[in-house]
Each structure stands twice: as structure tokens, then as C-alpha cells.
Amino acid sequence: MFYKAGLDIGSVMAKAVIMDNDKVLSYSIMPNRGSFYNAANNVLKEALEKAGLTYDKLNIIGTTGLGASFITYPHIKNTEVACQSRGMNYLLPSVRIVIEVGDQSTRVIKVTEKGRVADCVINDRCAAGSGRILLIISKVLRVNINDLGNFSITSTNPVRFSTSCSVFAETEAISRIAEGIKKEDIIAGLHQSMAIKIYSMIQKVKIEEKCAITGGGAKDLGLVKMLQKIIGKDLLVPDEPFISGAIGAALMAAEKEVVFT
Incomplete structure (x- = not known):
């Protein structure tokens, strides 16, 4: 043993x-x-x-x-980055692009067949690109963070967020509530904004056939589905992304x- x-x-x-x-x-x-x-x-x-x-x-x-x-x-x-690369290779050996959406940052990691880091892009300058913005918006909307995904997938008209800053995104969400916009449309709009940011990161390391998402963001069904729509590929998700x-x-x-x- x-x-x-x-x-x-x-x-x-x-x-x-x-x-x-x-x-x-x-x-x-x-x-x-x-x-x-x-x-x-x-x-x-x-x-x-x-x-x-x-x-x-x-x-x-x-x-x-x-x-x-x-x-x-x-x-x-x-x-x-090295541990995520190795761990995801263990869980999903065929994956070559790992999207990790954590509380502080989002990382896009290109992984070799042996689980080593071939390339990496990190967005850690602003919480708008990480899971922290999801927590902020969940408090603003008074929605449990675990329920964001369920709200998002019911949206038919996602709100367009014009800012890339978490502080202004919070303010914008409050304004949308005052305008009478549905919670699901605000959440879906946030997911769409995040997905576009992540896709731009993926383009920097070049997209691969097999992609996966991990971290707390992988538990948000709305974000996962929006990412799949923006990227144009299905995302693999570990049984326990954490x-x-x-x-x-x-x-x-x-x-x-x-x-x-």
C-alpha cells in the first residue's frame, strides 16, 4: 500500500x-x-x-x-496550474484544454497527453472573469448561488452586460432589477459575458477537440451551457470538479x- x-x-x-x-x-x-x-x-x-x-x-x-x-x-x-493539469489528466485523459473557473481567477490550460502544462492563460485582474462575480450577483439578486444555473437556462432574452468590471457589473445588475428585468435574463447575461471572456482566453492557446471545465464554475449548469454555445463544443465535466x-x-x-x- x-x-x-x-x-x-x-x-x-x-x-x-x-x-x-x-x-x-x-x-x-x-x-x-x-x-x-x-x-x-x-x-x-x-x-x-x-x-x-x-x-x-x-x-x-x-x-x-x-x-x-x-x-x-x-x-x-x-x-x-501544474496540479490542475495533472489532476484533470488523471480524471479525463483525453482532454487537452482545461477551463478552471475558480473564485479568484479563471485559467485556460493546454494539457499534454502526459498531463503537463503546454500553455496557460490566466485572467486574475478582475473578479468579473472569475467565480467571485457569480457570488456577488447571487447576493444582489437574492438567489442561492447553487440555483444560478437553473435560472439561467430558462432565460429567453439574456441581458447584455456592457462592462468588464465586477464592481460595475454589480451596479449594472442592480439597475436591471430596477428596470424590471427578469432575474433569469440577468443571470444568463452574466453567464454570456463570462463565456465570451473565457472564449477569448481559449483562442490565445488555440482550441482543441476535447475540452473540460473544472472548479466551482463547473457546478454552474448555466455557465457550462453558455460556454458550450459560445465555444461550439461540448465540455466534459468531472464528477466532482472541486x-x-x-x-x-x-x-x-x-x-x-x-x-x-
């Missing part, structure tokens, strides 16, 4: 996976609640409990994400051939 853990401690969510060789035994996902340190400890503890293991049984731990530097136990850290980075962290740590004893 060779047990390895992978942790992806993001700006909002902490994710952990436990693997035995190349098999995922368990995973855990939980909000950070303002503490990277506590989130990293708690998410690993829960994943270990689900796998029926204890910390001392782990051979190696791989980490990634904004909060990885707050982890105090021995670990091997790799970049988020854990691809953690899987990549575990695999890459093991490939460095360093074992903790």
Missing part, C-alpha cells in the same frame, strides 16, 4: 483527497471560514476518516493553492519520489 494525500487550499474552499497508488479512496471539501491553517487540518482529518486511515499511514502529502503555505506538517507543494487540483497535488508529490517516514 502507498497512501498519499493531496490538498488544495483555495481562497474559499479547502479540498483533500486520499489515494492508494492511483485509486482515490476518499475526499473532503469544506469552506475555509477565514483560517487556512484550520481548514487544511480539518479537511485532511475528514478525508482520512472517510478512508479509514490515520495520519501516520500516509507516505506522502502534496499541496497546492493559496493557503498551502499555512500547512505545518511535511508536504510537497506544487503550483495550482477535487481535480488536490488529485494533481497528490500525484505530483508521489512522482517526486520523496517519502515521509
